[in-house]
Amino acid sequence: MSSISDIRRQYSKAGLSSADLTEEPFTLFEQWLQNAVDAGLTDPTAMTVATVDASGQPSQRIVLLKDFSTKGFVFYTNTESKKAEDLKHNAKISLHFPWHSLERQVKVCGVAQALSSTQVAKYFMSRPKPSQLAAWASAQSRPIQSRQLLLEKFAQVKNKFAKGEVPLPSFWGGYLVVPHKIEFWQGGDDRLHDRFMYSKDSQGVWHTERLMP
Secondary structure (H helix, E strand, O other): OOOOOOOOOOOOOOOOHHHOOOOOOHHHHHHHHHHHHOOOOOOOOEEHHHEEOOOOEEEEEEEEEEEEOOOOOOOOOOOOOOOHHHHHHOOOOEEEEEHHHHHHHEEEEEEEEEOOOHHHHHHHHHOOOHHHHHHHHHHOOOOOHHHHHHHHHHHHHHHOOOOOOOOOOOOOOEEEEEEEEEEEEEOHHOOOOOEEEEOOOOOOOEEEEEEEO
C-alpha cells in the first residue's frame, strides 16, 4: 500500500458564492439534499451524530435523517442507547452530512429536544414490520455474546408479535435538533474551498459569513 499521505485530488465540481445563499439555511439545505438524492448517492440522508458524555468524551455514529423543517432536523433512536444517554447529560449536539461525490458537506450545531410520544408513534407505525421488531429485539449499545443470540431474540419478538400491529416500545423515541449554526462547505481548487456559516441571533434571525478554508 502506498503512503496514505499521498492520497489527494482536486475539488473542482462547483463553487459556492454569496449569491447562492438563501435567506435562511433550510432552503439551501433542501436544495443540496435534493441534489444528493438526484445524483443517486447511497444513503443521501445519512448523517454523523456527535454527542458528548458526562465525562466530556465525544462520540459519533451515523444515523438517518428522517425529517426536517425550519424548526430543525429529526432522527429516531432507542432512548436507552449511548447517544440518548449522552443527551440526557448534555443536550448539545452536532450533525454532519458528508456528500463526498458532490464535494459538499453540511455541519449543524444545535440542541436536541425529545419528540412527543405522538410524533414518535406516528413514525414508528410507518416503519416496515422487520424494523419495528428489530427495535424490540435490540437493547441498543449494550453488549451481547453473539450474533446468534441476537437472532434468537429477534425470532422471539417476531413470534410474540406475529399477529396484529407491533406496539411502540417504551424505550424508543426521537429528537428534534434545533440548530443555531449551520455551515455549508463546497470543495474548491487548490484547497481554496468555499465555506459559509449561518448563525442565528437571539431574535431568531439568521446571519451569514464566509469562512476561510
